Amino acid sequence: MRLANERAAVRVPATTANMGPGFDSFGMAFRYYDEVEVRPVVGPTSVSVEGVGAGTVPTDDSNLVVRALRAGLEAVGAPQAGFEMRCVNRIPHGGGMGSSASAAVAGLMLARGLLSEPEALDDDLVFSLATGFEGHPDNVAPAVFGGATVAWTDAEGTPRCAPMPVDASLPVSLLVPPETTRLSTEEARKVLPDLVPRADALFNTSRAAVLMLALAGRPDLLMAGTEDRLHQHYRRDVLPASMAVMDSLREQGYPAVISGAGPTVLVLADLSQHTRFTLERHGWTVLRPGIDAVGAQLV
């Protein structure tokens, strides 16, 4: 295996995870993208970042996208090089829109784009390697495959996923709070208990099944299908503003959940103009990205 191309470029979608009851399992991709281009060079690696993460993410070999690129090359026995990388980032970091999963998938896809035999690094291998970076597969699956996905880890510890049928016209709103509220996934996972009451586990099992029906074309089931007792309320203290917005929207009949580990709020509906303006007046950004059906793509 060798590096056969002098450049590769990828477009990778933002994603949500959990969607209420599907903790560490359900995910969905959005038409909202990071774009990365890379060229192998003789000499050290350099990364330029435009947009989100400019001035904060590393610009050398310790950058997550570069680490994933190198892991992809290593997995298929391809040689390493220095890299000149250009990132145009839109997905907020620590925002609940899967930035770290998208970064890992971007790097692995770029590795594919440079290879003499790109089929060696197929979608299943990208999914598996990126899940290794993340620790859980829920954002990675939609970032790789697009659409809505259910992901799990099998008895051998191998990550698996499958598409969930979803009505393509389902409206989605992402409510992104001001930047000061960013929360790393690591911090958000620390507040979760190791054990949960059996009644809560049963509650989420039924709601997850209901959500699958709702997404497939039963919008009347969206409120029941977005109920959760396994993670959101445990995170109330670290996500006070997002939980308040989520609660208020649910009281108004909107199927609102915390997106991933927060603080972004996902609503499986369009907001009224009044509600949108109110949020925007308080510094929130309201996105209506639509569902991405294809996942990460070399461009």
Ligand SMILES: Nc1ncnc2c1ncn2[C@@H]1O[C@H](COP(=O)(O)OP(=O)(O)OP(=O)(O)O)[C@@H](O)[C@H]1O
């Ligand atoms: N495009 C990127 N380039 C380099 N590093 C990135 C990039 N995107 C994310 N990261 C790294 O991942 C961290 C954010 O990951 P984290 O898992 O905490 O949040 P998230 O993925 O945005 O949220 P969630 O998993 O809840 O959706 C950033 O602080 C940065 O270190």
Ligand SMILES: N[C@@H](CCO)C(=O)O
């Ligand atoms: N399922 C994950 C998503 C964030 O990576 C969590 O809620 O912690």
